[in-house]
Amino acid sequence: QKEVEQNSGPLSVPEGAIASLNCTYSDRGSQSFFWYRQYSGKSPELIMSIYSNGDKEDGRFTAQLNKASQYVSLLIRDSQPSDSATYLCAVNREGGGADGLTFGKGTHLIIQP
Amino acid sequence: NAGVTQTPKFQVLKTGQSMTLQCAQDMNHNSMYWYRQDPGMGLRLIYYSASEGTTDKGEVPNGYNVSRLNKREFSLRLESAAPSQTSVYFCASRGKAYNEQFFGPGTRLTVL
Numbered sequence: 002q003k004e005v006e007q008n009s010g011p012l013s014v015p016e017g018a019i020a021s022l023n024c025t026y027s028d029r030g031s032q033s034f035f036w037y038r039q040y041s042g043k044s045p046e047l048i049m050s051i052y053s054n055g056d057k058e059d060g061r062f063t064a065q066l067n068k069a070s071q072y073v074s075l076l077i078r079d080s081q082p083s084d085s086a087t088y089l090c091a092v093n094r095e096g097g098g099a100d101g102l103t104f105g106k107g108t109h110l111i112i113q114p
Numbered sequence: 115n116a117g118v119t120q121t122p123k124f125q126v127l128k129t130g131q132s133m134t135l136q137c138a139q140d141m142n143h144n145s146m147y148w149y150r151q152d153p154g155m156g157l158r159l160i161y162y163s164a165s166e167g168t169t170d171k172g173e174v175p176n177g178y179n180v181s182r183l184n185k186r187e188f189s190l191r192l193e194s195a196a197p198s199q200t201s202v203y204f205c206a207s208r209g210k211a212y213n214e215q216f217f218g219p220g221t222r223l224t225v226l
Contacts, residue, residue: 045204047214100159104157
C-alpha cells in the first residue's frame, strides 16, 4: 500500500515567520510530487510541483525534495494570515502515468497575526 | 475559461436512491479523475479515465460507476446510495506537464 504521511497539526506560526511543512512517502518509484493548499470548504489548489532532488522556489514558496530519504517539504517565507489553510502533499501513484495521485491527510497551518 | 466544473454543488439523498455527479473541463486535458474526501481519511481516488473511451478503478471504486462521455465530460454514478457514501466529491483533470491535477469546486453529498 503506497502511503504519504504528514503531521496533521495544527502547526501554528507567527505572521512574518517561516512555516515548514513536511511529508514522507513510501513508494521509492514515485517521480512527481505536489503541494496543494485547501481552504475550509474549498477544493485543493495546486501551489507547487517538484520532480527532481533539490529545491524549487516560486515567490514565497520553496519545495524541497530528497528522494533518497523519501522526503518532501514546503517552506513558506514571510507567512501571512491568508496562508492559514490545510496543505496536502501528493505523490504520483506510478511512474508518470495517467493514474491518480496519492494524497497525505494534510497539515493544518495557522498563521497567527 | 472555466477550468473544471461540477454539478450539483450540494445534494441530499435517501438510502437506496441513485444520482449522477457531473464533471466537465475545458482545458483539453486527456485524463480525468474522481476523488472523495472524508474527515481523517484524506483524498482517495475512486475512478479515473486516462483518455476518452477508457476508465479504470482507483482505490475505492465499490458502489460507483463512471462514464467518460467525451473528452470534456466525466460523470460519476451512485446506483444505490448508502450512508457510507456521504462525502465531498472532487473531479480533477490532468495537465500536460507530468501529473499536475486541477480540481473542480466539489459536490457535497449527504446520504440519509
